[in-house]
Amino acid sequence: MALVTGAGSASGIGFACAQVLGNLGVKIAISATTERIFSRENELSAREKAAFIADLTDPEAALALAKGVVKHFGRLDILVNNAGMIQTGDRAKSSRIDKVSDDEWRRHLDLNVTTAFNLSRAAIPFMRRRKYGRIINIASVTGPIVTNPKSAGYSAGKAAMTGLTRAIAIDTAKSGITCNAVLPGWIETASSTRAEIVAGKASPVGRPGRPEEVAAAVRFLAGEDASYVTGAVIVVDGGNSIVEFKGQESDWY
Numbered sequence: 557m558a559l560v561t562g563a564g565s566a567s568g569i570g571f572a573c574a575q576v577l578g579n580l581g582v583k584i585a586i587s588a589t590t591e592r593i594f595s596r597e598n599e600l601s602a603r604e605k606a607a608f609i610a611d612l613t614d615p616e617a618a619l620a621l622a623k624g625v626v627k628h629f630g631r632l633d634i635l636v637n638n639a640g641m642i643q644t645g646d647r648a649k650s651s652r653i654d655k656v657s658d659d660e661w662r663r664h665l666d667l668n669v670t671t672a673f674n675l676s677r678a679a680i681p682f683m684r685r686r687k688y689g690r691i692i693n694i695a696s697v698t699g700p701i702v703t704n705p706k707s708a709g710y711s712a713g714k715a716a717m718t719g720l721t722r723a724i725a726i727d728t729a730k731s732g733i734t735c736n737a738v739l740p741g742w743i744e745t746a747s748s749t750r751a752e753i754v755a756g757k758a759s760p761v762g763r764p765g766r767p768e769e770v771a772a773a774v775r776f777l778a779g780e781d782a783s784y785v786t787g788a789v790i791v792v793d794g795g796n797s798i799v800e801f802k803g804q805e806s807d808w809y
Contacts, residue, residue, distance in 0.1 A: 562639035564588030567746040570638035572767035578602030618674035637672035664709025669716040689733035725787035734786035741793020761794035
């Protein structure tokens with residue numbers, strides 16, 4: 557049984573992860589911060605599914621979500637912490653480092669790492685009881701590996717998410733629980749800006765990634781074949797972060 561957060565967008569990574577796991581026969585719970593999550597529930601291919609509204613920056617809401625999922629399905633085996641970056645109707649402000657306000661800083665950390673911390677902390681006791689669990693954090697290459705202008709809060713949050721991943725992994729390894737992170741690069745979704753699409757086309761592969769390609773990494777980490785993989789990060793960015801020469805290809809190749 558899997559819970560996927562941040563699954564409110566039909567073209568987003570969260571919904572793609574839910575579909576991929578549902579196609580394997582896994583029971584699926586999805587969550588988001590608005591009622592559009594119930595439309596996504598109707599579109600899921602999983603035979604057994606449920607949708608929940610929760611603001612995971614609130615620790616009490618995260619605990620209520622974990623309890624609600626266990627009450628509905630009787631268990632919680634797989635947690636995909638995808639919630640982050642933005643919430644519907646509340647796009648986080650991004651400023652240059654010397655202009656970042658206290659509220660902006662806290663908001664980015666709340667969205668991009670506190671959400672995962674709150675829900676993981678709530679879910680782990682249920683996994684410990686069954687001596688089994690798979691926690692998969694959707695972080696980003698932005699922060700742990702690369703960054704962009706006006707991205708101090710987002711970068712710090714996503715880098716912290718990879719640190720949280722390793723902390724969870726080492727604290728839960730003897731309980732049959734693994735925790736890993738997937739780091740997407742430029743992925744084309746409905747919320748992608750023109751600049752983000754251009755950046756994706758400049759990657760070595762020559763195009764932005766698809767949500768389903770991120771979901772494929774999640775599928776592996778959620779399965780039995782990944783039982784000895786914990787505390788790891790998988791980069792899904794079309795080779796973009798390994799490019800050292802940033803000039804015109806004709807000047808090097």
